[in-house]
Amino acid sequence: MTEATEAQDLTAFDIDGKEPIIKYRNVSKSFGDNEVLKGIDFDLYPGERVAIIGPSGSGKTTLARLLMTLETPSEGTIEVDGRHLWHKEVNGKLVPADEKHLHKIRGDIGMVFQHFNLFPHMSILRNCIEAPIKVLGLSKKEAVERAKKMLDKVGMLEKADDYPASLSGGQQQRVAIARALVMRPKVMLFDEPTSALDPETVGEVLNVIKDIAKQGDMSMMLITHEMSFARDVADRVCFFDEGRIQEQGPPSKLFAHPETERLRDFLKSFHMNGNGE
């Protein structure tokens, strides 16, 4: 089998003729003696939606944080749209990237955090226009226009003048999603976006993410414990355990016919048996 058909078998997404926008190659990450990621190879195609599942502590967050440049890899390389993220090429040799280089590359990446991380001293609208004005150099008028469109999309336009503290968790997370979208990243990382929410607001956030997944041509990496959401949204599901991708494939296959014992046990804990229910 060629590399391309091999990759195509893993995802329901049509990767025909496309180059991955994200390439992790042999990426490892240790915190002290604790090796959290162990030689990860991982591709993400433009427009592809990949759900990352796995027990807590398996390294899912770390995988995303390396791409968002919040954590430095101990080994390996990450490419974004054909350019090295953590390295610069100087005279044909790879040297560690500096802040300026990271700034240039990470504009393609956006991230939604488990705990929202809205700026508490700014109104909802201000949260959404601060970076577009300062980083993208948009005029205030353009930024407000863009921000309002996104806030409308996540159903938070009426709250534009409120402050984060007056919103529910679900509302704050929807604003955080809008804030990330206004920057128009090519790749969006969602790190357990509903884990910190009250059960009754989980649905509204998942629906917003589903909508975005349907409309956009943005690549998405969705770290989640919501299995039915993963099945509905993802083109591919990656099962993580002990710092490695243990198994991956299209959701129909992965949830219905898990190959490894680990994944079967993991799915059982979500009351999902071999039939994907």
Next chain:
Amino acid sequence: MIPIDVVSQVLPLLQEGFIVTIQLVIIAGILSFVMSFVGGLARLSRFAPLRWVSGFLIEFFRGTSLLVQLFWFYYALPLLGVTLPTGLVGIVALTLNYGSYGSEIVRSSILAVPKGQAEAGIALNMTRFQRMKSIILPQAFRIMLPSFGNLMIELLKGTALVSLITIQDMTFYITQARNTIGHDTLLFSMLLVAYFIIGYVITLVFRWLERKFSAGRV
């Protein structure tokens, strides 16, 4: 009964000193504030030598007595060939002392802003400077305001020491006046009330600032 004639004799003197004390508080207060930010940011710098030097200076001026510092600048420095105007000596010593305390306030307040805030800034591709200016410092400022209120009260109380190097503040005038007028109880009571009034105004100003900077908090 309070001897009205004594009060009316002392009040003009107290008023003269009052103006000097206020000037010391305002000038040394503003300079301490500026030094707090310079010192606090220097201690958090990515440039190690800057961290060491600022750390040493801050610990030095925080860890030695204000009174001894005043005497050193007033009596010892001229022997080394540098004579500063007396008023300046007071301002310099107060600023170094309270600015050092303030540096620690700024440093710890910046560190108290949750890490997720800077990370959200990185995820929005803001530069280090933009993150500091629009995300970290505004939140740190709100955290540091109450401590700065306390610091300004401490500074006010510290200004009384400058009378010992002949700066004519409130304490200076009152200690002079008791030599000629007596009535110690009355004079020192008036002095206490005068300090209390300034201190209370400082408290009110900082309460107002805290309200003003707490937008969005519930």
